[in-house]
Amino acid sequence: MDSQQDTAVFAPSGEPDEAAVLAYLKAHPDFFIRNAAQITDMTIPHPVKGAVSLVEWQLGRQRERIGTLTDDLMQLMIQAHENEYLFSRLLKLLASLSAATSLDDFSERLNQWAKGLKLSHAKIRLFTDSWRLGAPFRHQDLALSRAHFETVRLSRFGDRNHYLGQLTAPEIQLLLPDSAFVGSASVSMLGGQHDLGVVIFVSRDKHHYQKDMGTAMLDQVAYFLPQLLQRWVELA
Template structure:
């Protein structure tokens, strides 16, 4: 029985191929047989049968509707990208005007609060930056070995993590923070990780996996050069 069905499928495929070949070799077929074509009816999943002309018009309408949806989506993405670009440009311009590391951190914090976030913090891997005493910014130091379990658990092979952190993880990254529901965490640097930048929100659903990370990526690439104006690299 199965062999008979397979043979019938092969015959149908062959018939379809022959018909398509014939139509390609005879492009005026529908013109020469316009009246018969108009009278043809084909199966329809809802209406039983429809004329070939109705079927073609329905396909065209469906195709036009799809194109309109795609154009609408592209326009929405373009508007979103424009807003994102303006926000990033404003932040970059503001950070570039910083007169010192403390000023830079304050400006980044101010920008984060304008976005209705708890704040923004930078932690620098102590094996990549000279921030040990007598530096005034020892509190920015982060041990890579202590961070490694968090990286494996949360980031894996990615540069960003968006979501919640548990108590020990928050204590490691944001020891002074209170009421943090979710974070956006990005590794600093284009190649070798130099530290992390963390945006935090009280809302546990504010940052979630799958959200866009374009702004985070740009900022993570931008900050190391700015930081290097006041902190020496190892």
């Protein structure tokens, strides 16, 4: 039976058939034990060393697998560290904003949090058709026309909920009219439906915010800010 299987390993041309060889080795797992001495002497072509023994080749493969697993583990550790940092920062912000005693205090606490991230400041703008911003509400600097913002949204956001990068002079005049210098900024749509306004974080460094940056922290901030703001501002 074995001799028939051995013969089946060869193609009609007399050359070994690779598929049949693999099938034979799988069917005879003791092959490597029975031929240990010969296997030790076998060599395999190597692009750098010319040739290596089968044992050395196998060890190299194992080292590659270990290296890949190590890289994967390092990535997981980095992600875990980043997630821990993210959670810590968000928890600190949420605790601070929840303790605010007025809308002015709320805005100042948000600014201080931004400065803790080495940013210049933060600004909230609320769409006038989503919030009750008429008298006696006195914080008119928060009001933003949705129609006026639509041009920015179409040119900067596309189908995203954030824009990260530099702003033009007209965009700064619309969104941040009181800001002395804006290098770059993140502009995030507020609310679960992304339709209540924007929160803007400003950096003096024009290269700080880049379009390919992650937005996990901004997602969370933009989501919970409107809920906290409703202590002082009513939804329309």
